[in-house]
Amino acid sequence: MRLRKIKRTQANGWRIARRCVIFFTVICLVPVFLVFMVATDHYIRPVRPLSFGIRKPFTEDRILTPHVLKNKNMSMVARRLDFRRRYLKKTCNVLGLDRPGNDSLHKPNPWEYLVNDKHHLVWCNVFKAASTSWMYNFNILAGYSPKFLRNSRTPPMTLARQKYGRPTLETLQKALNGSLSFLIVRHPLERLLSAYRDKIQYAVPGSVHRKLGKEIIRKYRKKAAHEAPIYPTYPEFVDWLVSSVRNGQTLDMHWTPIVEFCTPCMFNIQIVAHTETLEEDQAYLIKRAGLESVIKPQWKNAGKGSTTAQIFKHYSQLTRSQILQLYHIYRFDFELFNYSLNGYLELGKPESDPSKLLAAITMRDNNPNSVPQIY
Ligand SMILES: *[C@@H]1O[C@H](CO)[C@@H](O)[C@H](O)[C@H]1NC(C)=O
Ligand SMILES: *[C@@H]1O[C@H](CO)[C@@H](O)[C@H](O)[C@H]1NC(C)=O
Ligand SMILES: *[C@@H]1O[C@H](CO)[C@@H](O)[C@H](O)[C@H]1NC(C)=O
Ligand SMILES: *[C@@H]1O[C@H](CO)[C@@H](O)[C@H](O)[C@H]1NC(C)=O
Numbered sequence: 003m004r005l006r007k008i009k010r011t012q013a014n015g016w017r018i019a020r021r022c023v024i025f026f027t028v029i030c031l032v033p034v035f036l037v038f039m040v041a042t043d044h045y046i047r048p049v050r051p052l053s054f055g056i057r058k059p060f061t062e063d064r065i066l067t068p069h070v071l072k073n074k075n076m077s078m079v080a081r082r083l084d085f086r087r088r089y090l091k092k093t094c095n096v097l098g099l100d101r102p103g104n105d106s107l108h109k110p111n112p113w114e115y116l117v118n119d120k121h122h123l124v125w126c127n128v129f130k131a132a133s134t135s136w137m138y139n140f141n142i143l144a145g146y147s148p149k150f151l152r153n154s155r156t157p158p159m160t161l162a163r164q165k166y167g168r169p170t171l172e173t174l175q176k177a178l179n180g181s182l183s184f185l186i187v188r189h190p191l192e193r194l195l196s197a198y199r200d201k202i203q204y205a206v207p208g209s210v211h212r213k214l215g216k217e218i219i220r221k222y223r224k225k226a227a228h229e230a231p232i233y234p235t236y237p238e239f240v241d242w243l244v245s246s247v248r249n250g251q252t253l254d255m256h257w258t259p260i261v262e263f264c265t266p267c268m269f270n271i272q273i274v275a276h277t278e279t280l281e282e283d284q285a286y287l288i289k290r291a292g293l294e295s296v297i298k299p300q301w302k303n304a305g306k307g308s309t310t311a312q313i314f315k316h317y318s319q320l321t322r323s324q325i326l327q328l329y330h331i332y333r334f335d336f337e338l339f340n341y342s343l344n345g346y347l348e349l350g351k352p353e354s355d356p357s358k359l360l361a362a363i364t365m366r367d368n369n370p371n372s373v374p375q376i377y
């Protein structure tokens with residue numbers, strides 16, 4: 003009897019001890035867990051602004067090497083391009099951009115397309131997105147010899163248009179049935195910077211763009227107009243661009259949003275190549291079009307210096323409001339081609355007056371049709 007009582011007391015003692023151990027273990031683990039969470043977050047946070055999102059948003063400068071392309075397994079590239087094509091279609095539908103209308107976003111624009119009937123190839127020539135290379139390729143496909151193209155003083159675009167007329171809506175739609183159609187896109191803000199550098203900063207003396215540059219300086223330079231540099235700075239150019247869009251002016255073809263330039267939601271675009279993956283995408287394109295013996299993939303780029311360095315240099319001169327205003331102008335290109343502001347917004351100068359930032363986010367322009375139904 004007494005023995006059993008002692009045993010029970012012992013058992014009770016053990017149970018209490020066990021509970022105490024569990025209780026204290028849990029109590030000890032909670033702060034460890036909290037410290038772990040804080041530490042992890044702390045660990046992630048400083049990395050974020052430097053990582054530029056999951057996908058590398060900037061196009062790296064590079065030289066094409068033919069052997070890389072020959073040995074490439076194309077099934078992965080094909081899957082990616084199929085994914086992009088379906089993404090474009092879906093996004094067009096969500097944004098209501100696939101419904102025909104009379105405004106510049108909804109009126110099918112066949113004007114900028116080049117149709118090669120012989121090789122069943124259709125391309126919309128987006129400026130500043132490998133356009134030099136593909137203009138060359140289309141000129142080769144049209145029968146010009148490389149030697150002639152090297153020595154010709156006529157702009158490649160003019161030569162191309164002598165062989166490829168501007169298609170009407172009917173001819174383009176007919177050509178698209180049974181052809182391989184493609185588009186090359188680039189991050190909208192990278193494309194804009196490239197256009198600025200090519201056309202405004204390094205404008206040819208006496209050209210339309212040089213005159214435009216002088217006009218921009220006259221209106222947007224806050225210091226005396228004669229102060230260096232002789233071309234508009236990037237912030238001045240952006241101020242001018244934003245104001246043009248606000249006033250509903252037609253934009254220059256070098257920086258018109260692709261959504262208006264090619265109206266990709268109105269046509270069946272099969273291949274959406276990105277400059278970030280251009281080597282693989284165009285190798286696949288050339289293979290699928292059966293043009294391996296005619297076209298050698300190449301990267302003719304007039305630009306100078308590293309793209310990434312230029313992005314840092316120019317976007318850090320803008321304010322965050324200006325970058326958001328640019329997002330507004332190119333918002334459909336961002337959405338249709340799955341680009342983001344990651345890596346760009348952080349470069350901009352913080353706004354001392356928050357109301358400016360708010361105004362940029364809620365910016366409206368003069369073209370009511372550019373606001374889709376979902377807004
Ligand atoms: C869109 O971009 C994100 C990362 O930026 C990526 O994870 C996703 O797969 C992309 N979607 C398509 C359809 O390319
Ligand atoms: C390419 O990769 C896929 C799987 O990703 C594989 O099934 C296929 O056999 C590969 N093709 C070649 C030619 O290596
Ligand atoms: C476009 O405008 C024309 C006349 O200007 C009109 O007949 C037509 O119905 C309009 N189309 C749409 C989709 O609004
Ligand atoms: C595409 O072309 C084929 C003949 O080549 C024709 O039968 C078909 O109706 C056309 N499709 C469309 C949508 O025009």
